Amino acid sequence: MQRVVVTGVGAVCALGSSPDTIWKGLLENRSGIRRLLELARAGARSTAGGAIESDPAHEGDLDRSLPERAIAQALAQSEATRGAAGLCWSTGLDTLRLSHGATIHRSSGEAFQQLAQHFGRPRRMIAVACASGTQAIGEAYREIRSGRLDVCVAGGSSAMLSACYTVGFDALGAIAVDRPDEDPADACKPFDRARRGFVLGDGAAALVLESATSAQVRGARSLGEIVGFGTSQDAFDLNRPPDDGCGAELCIRRTLADAALDAAEIDVVNAHGTATAIGDLAEARALARVFGRRAPVHSVKGALGHTMSAAGAIEAMVALQVCSTGYVPPTRNLVSPDPRCELDLIQQSPRSLDVRRVLSTSFGMGGQNAALILERPTR
Numbered sequence: 001m002q003r004v005v006v007t008g009v010g011a012v013c014a015l016g017s018s019p020d021t022i023w024k025g026l027l028e029n030r031s032g033i034r035r036l037l038e039l040a041r042a043g044a045r046s047t048a049g050g051a052i053e054s055d056p057a058h059e060g061d062l063d064r065s066l067p068e069r070a071i072a073q074a075l076a077q078s079e080a081t082r083g084a085a086g087l088c089w090s091t092g093l094d095t096l097r098l099s100h101g102a103t104i105h106r107s108s109g110e111a112f113q114q115l116a117q118h119f120g121r122p123r124r125m126i127a128v129a130c131a132s133g134t135q136a137i138g139e140a141y142r143e144i145r146s147g148r149l150d151v152c153v154a155g156g157s158s159a160m161l162s163a164c165y166t167v168g169f170d171a172l173g174a175i176a177v178d179r180p181d182e183d184p185a186d187a188c189k190p191f192d193r194a195r196r197g198f199v200l201g202d203g204a205a206a207l208v209l210e211s212a213t214s215a216q217v218r219g220a221r222s223l224g225e226i227v228g229f230g231t232s233q234d235a236f237d238l239n240r241p242p243d244d245g246c247g248a249e250l251c252i253r254r255t256l257a258d259a260a261l262d263a264a265e266i267d268v269v270n271a272h273g274t275a276t277a278i279g280d281l282a283e284a285r286a287l288a289r290v291f292g293r294r295a296p297v298h299s300v301k302g303a304l305g306h307t308m309s310a311a312g313a314i315e316a317m318v319a320l321q322v323c324s325t326g327y328v329p330p331t332r333n334l335v336s337p338d339p340r341c342e343l344d345l346i347q348q349s350p351r352s353l354d355v356r357r358v359l360s361t362s363f364g365m366g367g368q369n370a371a372l373i374l375e376r377p378t379r
Helices: 019-027 037-041 056-078 109-116 130-146 163-171 214-220 247-261 277-291 309-325
Strands: 004-013 086-090 094-097 102-106 123-125 151-156 203-211 226-232 269-270 296-298 357-363 368-374
Touching: 004 056, 004 130, 004 151, 004 214, 037 163, 037 277, 056 094, 056 109, 056 151, 086 109, 086 226, 086 277, 102 277, 109 123, 109 226, 123 357, 130 203, 130 226, 130 309, 130 357, 151 309, 203 214, 203 269, 226 247, 226 309, 247 277, 247 357, 247 368, 269 309, 277 357, 296 309, 309 357, 309 368
Parallel strands: 086 123, 086 151, 269 296, 269 357
Antiparallel strands: 004 203, 004 226, 094 102, 151 203, 226 368, 357 368
């Protein structure tokens, strides 16, 4: 089997327009969440969001422009070409947003078709809700590890920050409803006893995955290695996980088995951590059964929002930075940890550790779970 390395990364979200600016914002415990007038005008009960500054003339084309920006960054760093690479990508749900007074509806399939046209094979569209970004990277990893492919761009994008989806998630009880005395930047509180739901954010992230052999031949620098991938399906409920997190636990154990690693060989966990009452507790229970309090845990969604199908890809990029630098960003807005979440949760400020491997988890609505293990580059 081939070793699979990462030779390029690109990302854009509310916290920054490149991997470096996003990473700097996370280490400084800053927030990209703000009050959005368009949501207030639409009468949404949640008006906080992780919006991305864009050219107003292209406001309706975020489902196209965001992935293009992330992919261009990743390919430039890798010096790979689209025609020589496959594509495993998630464009999330359909685009439904207002632009210049008009409603734009574009299917996720249409967005993917335009994105994929200049890539080689395979061109694979991934659709497993909030686990999509991680699943896309995992699918590319399997293709390269098996020897069927040398180079693949993988990741996800989401442009769901609109009144339509905000109201829909409110109806499901999943989103943080406004409070008059609260700064919108403080609304999303992963693993905190006062958590009440997530905040939507737009974003995209791309990783160039490559066989170690191909990277060596091209002279491409390895930013890190993917050594494990696993999935599971809760088969429980469309909108909530089982209370004990058994599906998440199975996914994590399968990922460890794929990497031929013990739980003790994971140094940090990048948690899905969306700040929903049920989801965070179920995930914490799964992590506690696998790791106890040994592996430090953090979540980035309090800083940049829940970017849905882009979340796992953005967090894989963050995990690579953690592996490379040894710094773990804090979980923004985690002030009073839920005592039922029996984990070593990182809060307030970054933690400096000797990090070789990070487990990054994504648990989606509908019960789809996916996880990756990323390892620091060989020095």
